[in-house]
Amino acid sequence: MSKIKSYAAPQAGAELELYEYDAGDLKPEDVEIKVEYCGICHSDLSMIDNEWGFSQYPLVAGHEVIGRVHALGSSAQDKGLKVGQRVGIGWTANSCGHCDACISGNQVNCAEGSVPTIINRGGFADKIRANWQWAIPLPESIDAASAGPLLCGGITVFKPLLMHHVTATSRVGVIGIGGLGHIAIKLLRAMGCEVTAFSSNPSKEQEILGMGADRVVNSRDPEALKALAGQFDLIINTVNVSLDWMPYFQALAYGGNFHTVGAVMKPFEVPAFSLIAGDRSIAGSSTGSPHELRTLMKLAGRAKVAPQTEEFPMSRINEAIQHVRDGKARYRVVLKADF
Known part of the structure; x- marks a missing residue:
């Protein structure tokens, strides 16, 4: 035995x-x-x-x-x-x-x-x-x-980087800086990417910058999100709550990908032309x-x-x-x- x-x-x-x-x-x-x-x-x-x-x-x-x-x-x-x-x-x-x-x-x-x-x-x-x-x-x-x-947590946020062929020149956003998101920032910094963190907690800004983010955007500020239209090759969502997703879809560059590893239970509502115009896509993955x-x-x-x-x-x-x-x-x- x-x-x-x-x-x-x-x-x-x-x-x-x-x-x-x-x-x-x-x-x-x-x-x-x-x-x-x-x-x-x-x-x-x-x-x-x-x-x-x-x-x-x-x-x-x-x-x-x-x-x-x-x-x-x-x-x-x-x-x-x-x-x-x-x-x-x-x-x-x-x-x-x-x-x-x-x-x-x-x-x-x-x-x-x-x-x-x-x-x-x-x-x-x-x-x-x-x-x-x-x-x-x-x-x-x-x-x-x-x-x-x-x-x-690490492989969950690393896999999207492999799937979407992220390189040192990629511009990547991370929604939610918790257990998953903070590891994503550290990995992206190690790979040399331009990293934007989306956080609803402004008090964490200096801590998030210390992790390696180039900038922190208040995810509750509609104007700040609107100003980012067309900028990102990849946005990784790590939260499991439903948000207003349209500003993030609009923030994708042509050929950009929105990738969720957060288990959001409500369906994503995406107008077809948000994807068709610019060859954008939505994806997900597990481990x-x-x-x-x-x-x-x-x-x-x-x-x-x-x-x-x-x-x-x-x-x-x-x-x-x-x-x-x-x-x-x-x-x-x-x-x-x-x-």
């Missing part, structure tokens, strides 16, 4: 409790990782609360994991990973490996259904398991204590493939991109979760394993 110690929600919305489970034999393609750090994401809260309707209890959340390889399955021993190596695990723990999406390198869109890390039992634990492909090698230069949020995750971690290690985090010991996990629920996190919370 292989016992794993964790913190689990016994039912929807409940506080987490110590929970030990038998993980069974290590599957041939899997890797077991000893957890060092694990971030707390709003998706963890959604899973704990069963907001999406597919949570299974007791539920072990946590999908922004940094740790070291503890054991390798029999078929994972020749895949480039070594015991003791530091790796990261994000939202996805497994994918089929043989469908068209997987074969083309889009494993996150696995036609057989990729397996979320939380359903596989997540990183609010002393150890975690995942398919070897999803154990992302980390460069030695990366800051392990703050790197966890890059594996979910990334193993290759995209590896690319992100290499960039973060080389350019010293680190999320702004607050650290709690994992033994104070319920206090940390409440801190996130209360909207007090600046800007991501990371748990340090202390079993």
Whole structure:
């Protein structure tokens, strides 16, 4: 038997409790990782609360994991990973490996259904398991204590940059400077882009400029938004509330893209000619493939991109979760394993 110690929600919305489970034999393609750090994401809260309707209890959340390889399955021993190596695990723990999406390198869109890390039992634990492909090698230069949020929030905002072929000459806007948006600004600055932050909180302007934004625009000022017409190659939306989107569509340059990673529940209302005139488009995405995750971690290690985090010991996990629920996190919370 292989016992794993964790913190689990016994039912929807409940506080987490110590929970030990038998993980069974290590599957041939899997890797077991000893957890060092694990971030707390709003998706963890959604899973704990069963907001999406597919949570299974007791539920072990946590999908922004940094740790070291503890054991390798029999078929994972020749895949480039070594015991003791530091790796990261994000939202996805497994994918089929043989469908068209997987074969083309889009494993996150696995036609057989990729397996979320939380359903596989997540990183609010002393150890975690995942398919070897999803154990992302980390460069030695990366800051392990703050790197966890890059594996979910980071890849969520990095993927649009890859999809839309962003370069150092790109002019990019970011709507919402929270857990996702602040990482987007740091990545865009590392890539040399011209970065505009859209924020509804003027008091954060100097802090946002310190992150690397070239300018901060008050998203509640219609005239300020109107003055930006035709300027952006890409605008990334990170908020999940409905806004007046027309000023942002009008702010796109020809060939510009509006890309949402924020789960806005109300439909976007877009006049067709806002897209037709200027070859503009609207897109969305979730997280990334193993290759995209590896690319992100290499960039973060080389350019010293680190999320702004607050650290709690994992033994104070319920206090940390409440801190996130209360909207007090600046800007991501990371748990340090202390079993």
